[in-house]
Amino acid sequence: MAGSLLELVKSSVGEGAAEVRELKGGKVEAQVEAAALVEALRKLKEAGFRLAYIAACLREERPLVRYLLAGREGVVILAAEGWKLDSSSGVYPAAAVYEAETASLLGVEYSGRGKSMVLFLPEGWPSELYPLRARAEDVRSKLASASLRGGAFFEVSAEKGMVEGGVLALGGLHYGVERRAEEQGLFRSLPLAERAGRYPIAQAACYSMAAEEALGVSPPLRGEYLRAVLLEAERALAHVEHLVRFLRWLGYSWSEGHEAERLLRSGFVAATGSPLGLGAILIGGVAFDISGDKESKLASRLSEAREKLESSEVVDKACEELSGVCKVRGSLVEGATGVVARACGAALDVRVDEPYAVYSELKKAALVESGGDLASIMELELREAIEAMDIAAEALRTAPAGAFRSRVARKAGRGLCVARVESPGGEHVVLIETAGGDRVSCYRAKHPYVVNAAAMLEATIGLSVEEAVKGLYYMALMTPQTVKLKIRDKTTGEVKLIRISG
Numbered sequence: 001m002a003g004s005l006l007e008l009v010k011s012s013v014g015e016g017a018a019e020v021r022e023l024k025g026g027k028v029e030a031q032v033e034a035a036a037l038v039e040a041l042r043k044l045k046e047a048g049f050r051l052a053y054i055a056a057c058l059r060e061e062r063p064l065v066r067y068l069l070a071g072r073e074g075v076v077i078l079a080a081e082g083w084k085l086d087s088s089s090g091v092y093p094a095a096a097v098y099e100a101e102t103a104s105l106l107g108v109e110y111s112g113r114g115k116s117m118v119l120f121l122p123e124g125w126p127s128e129l130y131p132l133r134a135r136a137e138d139v140r141s142k143l144a145s146a147s148l149r150g151g152a153f154f155e156v157s158a159e160k161g162m163v164e165g166g167v168l169a170l171g172g173l174h175y176g177v178e179r180r181a182e183e184q185g186l187f188r189s190l191p192l193a194e195r196a197g198r199y200p201i202a203q204a205a206c207y208s209m210a211a212e213e214a215l216g217v218s219p220p221l222r223g224e225y226l227r228a229v230l231l232e233a234e235r236a237l238a239h240v241e242h243l244v245r246f247l248r249w250l251g252y253s254w255s256e257g258h259e260a261e262r263l264l265r266s267g268f269v270a271a272t273g274s275p276l277g278l279g280a281i282l283i284g285g286v287a288f289d290i291s292g293d294k295e296s297k298l299a300s301r302l303s304e305a306r307e308k309l310e311s312s313e314v315v316d317k318a319c320e321e322l323s324g325v326c327k328v329r330g331s332l333v334e335g336a337t338g339v340v341a342r343a344c345g346a347a348l349d350v351r352v353d354e355p356y357a358v359y360s361e362l363k364k365a366a367l368v369e370s371g372g373d374l375a376s377i378m379e380l381e382l383r384e385a386i387e388a389m390d391i392a393a394e395a396l397r398t399a400p401a402g403a404f405r406s407r408v409a410r411k412a413g414r415g416l417c418v419a420r421v422e423s424p425g426g427e428h429v430v431l432i433e434t435a436g437g438d439r440v441s442c443y444r445a446k447h448p449y450v451v452n453a454a455a456m457l458e459a460t461i462g463l464s465v466e467e468a469v470k471g472l473y474y475m476a477l478m479t480p481q482t483v484k485l486k487i488r489d490k491t492t493g494e495v496k497l498i499r500i501s502g
Contacts, residue, residue: 005026005073005076006022006028008047009030009044012043012044012047013032013036013040014036014040017030017031017033017036017040018031018032018033019031023415023416023417024213024216024415025075025417025418026075027077027418028075028076029416030077031078031079031080031081032078032079033080034080034081034085035086037067037080037085038088038090038091041067041078041088041092044071044076044078045092047071048071048072048073049069049071049073050092050348051067051068051069051094051095051335052068052070052075052420052429053068053098053429053444053446054068054095054098054099054101054102055431055446056105056106057106057132057433057442058106058132058133059081063081063102063106063108064080064081065082065085065108066078067080068418068446070353070420074354075420077418083108083109084108084109084110084111085108085109085111086111086112087110087111087113089110089112089113090112092334093334093335094331094332094335094451094454095335096118096331096332097118097332097454098450098451099113100113100118100120101118104120105120105130106130106133107130107133118167118169118170119168119169119170120169121169122169131176134179135183136179136180136183152476152479152481152482152483152484153168153169153483153484153486154166154453154457154476154484154485154486155167155169155485155486155487156457156460156465156468156472156486156487157490158465158489159489159490160491162462162463163460163465166457166460166461168457170449177192177196178443178444178445180192181440181443182440184440185438185440186214186215186410186432186438186440187211187410187438189207189440190204190207190211190282190283193206193207193443194207194278194279197445198424198425198480199234199238199423199424199428200277200278201234201277201281202231202234202421202422202423202424202428203423203430204281205281205357205421206421206423206428206429206430207432208281208282209356209419210417210418210419210430210432211412212283212284212408213417213418213419214417214432214434215283215408215411215412216412217406217409219284219406220285220404220406221358222289222399222402222403223284223403223405223406224285224358225357225358225396225399225400226286226289226290226399227281227357228357228358228362228395229290229298229396230272231357231421232392233268233302233388233392234268234277235388235423236264236302236305236386236388236392237265238425239381239385239424240257240261240305240385241261242381242478243315243381243382244257244258246378246473247314247315247318249473250321254312254314256308256311256312257308257312257314259308260308260309261305263301263304263308264302264389266297266301267297267301268298270294270297270298270301271297271298272288282405284405284407284408285403285404288404289404290396295396298396299393299396299397302392302393302396303389305389306386306389306390309382309386315378315379315382319375319376319378319379320375322373322375322470324375325375325463326456326459326463326467326470326471326474327371327459328340328343328373328377328456328459329372330455330458330459330461331458332454332455332458333372336451336455337425337448337451338422338423338424338425338426338427338448338452339377339380339381339384339426340377340455340456342366342367342368342369343368343369343372343373343379344369344372345368345369345370346368349363349367349422350427351422352364352365356419356421358395362391362394363391367380367383368380374471374474377474411436412434412436412437412438413434413436414434414435414436415433416433417433418430418432423448425448425449425478426448426449426452427446428445428446428447429445429446430443430445430446431444431445447480449478449479452478453475453478453479456474456475457472457475460472469487469498473485473498477500482499483500484500485497
């Protein structure tokens with residue numbers, strides 16, 4: 001498979017490639033000339049590859065921009081150098097979001113990108129300070145300024161009650177975390193990766209998988225099963241918690257959901273000792289065994305929570321109200337991920353497309369809906385929560401006896417490693433470039449809600465303000481920070497502000 005992927009990439013990039021090489025894990029990287037980049041991306045898209053992420057870093061004071069492409073044949077990384085590149089948004093519309101991110105954080109300019117509706121730094125951020133160029137402490141000192149504590153926001157402009165356009169800012173995702181990881185090294189950066197978003201188990205697992213690839217180690221089989229247990233328990237809890245909060249805002253009383261959330265949280269605490277599972281995932285496996293009393297309590301809570309959700313009809317009633325509301329459409333649908341993508345009929349799920357841990361045994365097919373509206377997304381989220389409980393229970397029941405983590409040497413060679421995990425929000429990606437020993441020369445992480453939030457914002461254009469707010473509120477609850485939703489009426493000049501705790 002790796003050999004055929006290598007040949008496919010060579011034929012796609014042609015004479016525009018300066019270097020094509022195989023990476024660990026059967027992945028292929030090709031460095032291409034800047035002028036040949038867009039055409040190479042076009043050929044790989046025709047070959048069935050989709051854009052998963054764009055990551056950039058400095059290489060000898062010049063930016064190196066990497067395009068991570070995923071397909072059935074494997075993962076391809078196209079890399080190009082230069083402060084000025086052609087936009088690839090004409091090939092992959094979702095590239096506009098990542099190009100805006102790269103422009104904000106590193107200063108790369110993209111010709112043909114046009115005006116972006118996405119910002120990645122707070123209002124008032126100094127134009128001369130690029131977080132991926134500056135020292136982490138410089139970024140943190142600027143953040144400490146009261147005028148820069150804006151957090152994330154959606155802003156929509158409306159005329160005669162209809163949404164005309166909008167802007168999304170998610171600057172809080174990039175307050176020096178990636179630069180701090182590069183300063184701290186491979187092992188000390190795991191807690192940073194774990195806390196840098198909404199889903200710590202998925203984030204820690206993805207980081208650990210990339211680090212294990214760099215170190216040439218694998219968790220023992222029991223450790224892989226227990227990772228799947230923790231990942232699915234987090235997925236179930238995240239989905240239920242999200243639905244509970246959104247339905248409460250809509251005015252629905254969902255007692256079964258509240259009870260299921262309580263049961264899941266109780267089981268999660270019993271298994272990990274933490275309501276978030278912090279510290280549960282280690283490079284080389286998991287931090288502790290889940291057996292005996294821990295196992296029985298978690299299994300019991302999963303079963304009880306599942307019964308609560310299956311007997312509930314509140315979500316169905318809410319979905320009747322929301323049918324057709326905020327139908328996700330337009331150019332960014334192609335880049336959407338997780339439940340948003342699957343609610344539009346796209347069978348994208350890393351657990352199935354590129355199975356990790358023991359998902360080849362536990363997860364056979366992606367769940368999908370076809371409506372693409374807010375109701376379809378909610379219905380799918382409930383279905384996935386129930387399925388996640390089943391997968392966690394199965395993994396817990398069938399996990400073999402034995403060690404749950406491996407001994408790990410604290411030195412890695414030089415190389416580029418990439419891992420992908422299906423987090424509760426969608427595809428999470430970690431890219432780590434090691435510089436030998438414990439040193440990290442580049443750490444980048446994709447957070448799935450970035451493109452999903454942009455796609456939802458695009459879906460509100462042409463809707464009434466009342467309907468648009470529902471979709472934006474739903475998506476804001478998926479972000480890891482407090483979000484301000486601003487509605488600016490162009491006719492009256494009035495600005496309405498809604499604060500949403502993410």
